[in-house]
Amino acid sequence: MARNNTTFIGSAPTWANACVGENGFPGYSDYAKGFSQAATILIDLVLSERGLEHSVDEMVYPVCFNMRHSLELRLKGAISELILIEKARCRNLQFDLAGSHDIGNIWSFFAEKAQAADDRYEPIIRRLDTKIRDFAEVDATGQTFRYPLDNKSQKHLVDVAVINFVVLKRSFGELEEALDDLHRLNKFLCDEYGCRSFTKRLSRKNLFEMASILPPRTTWAADSFGTTKESLKKHFNIGSKELSESIKLIESHFELAPEIGITIPLLGIEEAYIEEFFSYWFKHHDLQSDKVPIEVEASEWGSDEMLEAIVNDTKRRAEVWEAVKSNLTPEKLAGLSALFYFARDLDFSESYTRIYELDLEEAKGSFVSSEDSVRSQYFHIFDKTNALHNILRSLYFLQKVELAERLVVAYGLHEKFSWLDEARQRTLFRKPEYCGYEI
Structure with missing residues (x-):
């Protein structure tokens, strides 16, 4: 019969129950964050008491062990992300994450493979190199701050002698900030290479x-x-x-x-149709108030004013539908939807293509289903008070500047959207500095 563990169990209060294993799916980042926070909390505690309550001579070991182990986990997490990036490029990168514990070796592997994969790694690697080598020099394998003696019975840290907690706090903070930037770069490159816009040598x-x-x-x-x-x-x-x-x-x-000097046509939709959509939208919406036509105070529900607003709204929607339904196609419906939803992220134009392809499948299904289904999907975009905002942002991103400017001028949108000047100057969609390019 299996033994009942009395220590590593859940209990009351429930807020004190930590989720582990399959209950939470923790990875390298979660483990690293815990050790990092533990080190930082201990440093702050010792410094706040000036070492009177908790001795620096005793606390230095758990502090530095937590720092060093957090670093090992962060580097292994970075390698696992680099493996995904290389996989997107159809390259097989392998590393013994479970069996490798020498920080110097782990760092050397990552630095070499990352710079070979993409030249955007070079600045962050230069920024990290000295600090990581500091740890590799003093505690390469995680034994120095765990035991007083090594496996040959030699005392650890005899060449170091003194470790300052103020320096530890500053240096580890700088290291953590740089590792955070590395993680953001890894995540960005995972997304970027997932777009498939690269060649064998060129990113x-x-x-x-x-x-x-x-x-x-x-x-x-x-x-x-x-x-x-x-x-x-x-x-x-x-x-x-x-x-x-x-x-x-x-x-x-x-x-x-x-x-x-090449212009790529929008997906599924012609520019004239977008202009038509704007004209119908303005007949149905009050851009100045950003309110839907039938919005009134809750206390007025059931009033004559409310009933009249509902009747007028229904009439306008019916007029719009009669005007658009004969020319509406799955491609146009998906084209409108893609422009609207792409504006949520505005990351890579490849995302716009993927959104369009997914929306086109949905639109085709609606056309097969019924007119009501098509009508519902069309008005799902048409009823959005931010429809113009989103579509314009997508147009500027996709470099449909002439069309976007015609719409801005036609409907006097200069004062409405504060981001227009940035969009015109191509600074609205600037990528983070470490990504090395702008659009």
């Missing part, structure tokens, strides 16, 4: 660089373009085949194609 960032160098597409027939291609192959250290692949990606990309 999405490199493609942006190439697009900025390429002359307008209309000039490529000139003899001088051959010289440009040779220069690009030398600059990016690629062959003719990869250069051709890169150029094809640029020519078909919403964010890159405009750099060479």
